[in-house]
Amino acid sequence: MFLTRFLRLLLLALLTTALGARAQTPVGLGWAKNNVNGAIFRKNSVVSQGQNQYVAYYDSLGYVTLGKRRLPAGPWQVQRTKYQGNVKDAHNVISLMADGAGYLHLSFDHHNNPLHYCRSTAPGSLTMSELQPMTGDREQKVSYPEFYRYPSGDLLFMYRDGGSGNGNLVLNRYAVKTQKWTRLHDVLIDGEGQRNAYWQACIDPMGTIHVSWVWRESPNVASNHDMAYARSLDGGQTWQKSTGETYKLPITAGTAEYAARIPQNSELINQTTITTDAAGAPYIASYWRPAGTQVPQYQLIYLKDKQWRTTQISQRTTPFSLSGVGTKRIPISRPQLLASTQKGRTAAYLLFRDAERQDRASVLQCADLGTNTWTAADLTTASVGNWEPSYDTERWKKEQVLSLFVQRTGQGDGETLENLPAQPVYVLDWQPGQPVRPATLGAVAVPAGAPSPAAVK
Known part of the structure; x- marks a missing residue:
């Protein structure tokens, strides 16, 4: 037994060394007829706490399925829950987080419908409780559930109350000590019945919450405009602008600080990414079409000398246009941005x-943002379909290791499906600063007689 275990660990070590900066571990088979497993606003798809890492996805039958492994490269233990989601709607993602005590928190299957929330029955367990409320208020029209972990181990939960073009941002906080949720704000950002905010958020190493958002005037994605910003130094109670000026809450279109002014009909996408450097300076990434051009480009918005600035970081050549309602089939993904400060x-x-890179999972790297020099590399050799990036934010904060959720997904335009069978789910680990060796995504073995490809414990 001991010799077998030793040989297995030795093989894993040799494999990781051979792969250099990149290693991949297969988990199971995931629903792939649309991008519900691969949407960017999964906060999170993969998350770690201590030496345990967890992953969540819908299996081929639409069951919420959880996986757990021991870091850095242990085998996955996979367990199907009793919960199913409406996987035919790509909005209805699974969001996962582990609190500081090791309990898993899960929210899933939302698009303007009642809250679906549960947590594990014990720290480190994949067995989930019955569905339960958080506060019991404003939980009937939930969309875009997102978890974030404070440095203390408490959790922040953000979601939209209301519909596209007419919704408000709600904030809850979970205390590890009491195991209770409390309401921070019924309405942090108010659409005033005329618009809604599509946000992205992060919590920096000091515990400051950073939020940026675009406004949308109607369900039509073409009505996205502008990029606004707010931060909280006290865990979400009070909010201020980058200048330190305190916001009068709720924040509205008329009172918001604008990091960038972007007109409607600019192919501006919503729900992208915000991060900070070690000092807490915010960086926002998105894409839109610069004025006078036809091609949407990835853009970086950042603060320098107390002024917001924008710089283009891609050199795409293929035009496309965003308009209409529902989930769109788009030739590029929304971006995720990570930062690392050293010396x-x-x-x-x-x-x-990007379709220009054969729809592979890719990365644009800049060794020093002071130079604004970016180079592109691929993290996979094969197409990932309509996938968008999501990753283990907590492992990145702790180890500067990227654990990326990867699965090839389809996506028809406007909530239609592609006839794509279940596809392998992977967690791809990459250490920035090392040579990139793109992963080859192979098959996942499924034991005979399994009730579902991803339901093997």
Whole structure:
């Protein structure tokens, strides 16, 4: 037994060494007829706490399925829950987080419908409780559930109350000590019945919450406009602008600080990414079509000398247009942005997928944001379809290791499906600063007689 275990660990070590900066571990088979497993606003798809890492996805039958492994490269234990989601709607993602005590928190299957929330029955367990409320208020029209972990181990939960073009941002906080949720704000950002905010958020190493958002005037994605910003130094109770000026809440279109002014009909996408450097300076990434051009480009918005600035970081050549309602089939993904500060220099990594790169999982790297020099590399050799990047935010904060959720997905335009069978789910680990060796995504073995490809414990 001991010899077998030793040989297995030795093989894993040799494999990781051979792969250099990149290693991949297969988990199971996931629903792939649309991008519900691969949407960017999964906060999170993969998450770690202590030495345990967890992953969540819908299996081929639409069951919420959880996986757990021991870091850095242990085998996955996979368990199907009793919960199913409406996987035919790509909005209805699974969001996962582990609190500081090791309990898993899960929210899933939302698009303007009642809250679906549960947590594990014990720290580190994959067995989930019955569905339960958080506060019991404003939980009937929930969309875009997102978890974030404070440095203390408490959790922040953000979601939209209301519909596209007419919704408000709600904030809850979970206390590890009491195991209770409390309401921070019924309405942090108010659409005033005329619009809604599509946000992205992060919590920096000091515990400051950063939020940026675009406004949308109607369900039509073409009505996206502008990029606004707010931060909280006290866990979400009070909010201020980058200048330190305190917001009168709720924040509205008329009172918001604008990091960038972007007109409607600019192919501006919603729900992208915000991060910070080690000092808490915010960086926002998105894409839109610069004025006078036809091609949407990835853009970086950042603060320098107390002024917001924008710089283009891609050199795409293929035009496309965003308009209409529902989930769109788009030739590029929304981006994820990561930053790493060492010896006074901040490096940045923009994760994306682009048809111009054969729809591979790719990364734009900048070794020093002071130079604004970006180079592109692929993290996979094969197409990932309509996938968008999501990753283990907590492992990145702790180890500067990217654990990326990867699965090839389809996506028809406007909530239609592609006839794509279940596809392998992977967690791809990459250490920035090392040579990139793209992963080859192979098959996942499924034991005979399994009730579902991803339901093997």
